Amino acid sequence: MRDWRKFELLIAAIEKTLLPLGAEIKSPDHLPDLVTGQKREVDASIRFKVGSTPILITVECRKRDSPQDVTWIEQLATKKESIGASTTVAVSSEGFTKAAEELAGRKGIQTRILTETTGSDAAKWVSEIQIALDLLQWRFVKIQANFDAGPGLDEALTFINGNIDKDDMNRPGFRGGPLG
Structure with a gap:
């Protein structure tokens, strides 16, 4: 060249x-x-x-x-x-x-x-520097659920608690636990 x-x-x-x-x-x-x-x-x-x-x-x-x-x-x-x-x-x-x-x-x-x-x-x-960031990983930081008392609440809480990954509850930074 x-x-x-x-x-x-x-x-x-x-x-x-x-x-x-x-x-x-x-x-x-x-x-x-x-x-x-x-x-x-x-x-x-x-x-x-x-x-x-x-x-x-x-x-x-x-x-x-x-x-x-x-x-x-x-x-x-x-x-x-x-x-x-x-x-x-x-x-x-x-x-x-x-x-x-x-x-x-x-x-x-x-x-x-x-x-x-x-x-x-x-x-x-250069009047402005712009940085593009590709998101490579994501995770939930906080999930909050508010339920009104009523028919079926006990069944809903039982379902949700049964589907929370117990390993996640033991990880650093996890606050909370089973609902109820």
Whole structure:
């Protein structure tokens, strides 16, 4: 695998760890141009919804030997508009020229430099951390039954008491016992 593709996959993996719950990332992706209908390749796409509004973020990467200039930012700004992306993240291994940074800010393109990114930088990109938990085991913590006196109460209590697992009553944390 080529170094530039490894770089793209690394960036996609980093972005994936920062995604909100329900967001999806695809690398690479091919998106339709809104004018020509032709497919345009992006290094990665991120899709999710805010309320009922779909959001598309594209990620473009460059692993080159020098800082990226305004030419690349101009290309990304045009592509962003052509495919209807909400924003584009430009990631460079060697940074950006000052003019490229200024233009990116005006065109709604976020810039990232992988070699200069720290954990605290990444934390700033995340407004909320969500944790998904799969429930692997459950148990009753408390069962309470209240019965009104009446016909059949004695038979009901006898049935319930006969079906309480006696081993459960001896386990730590079990409070209570036979009803009656």
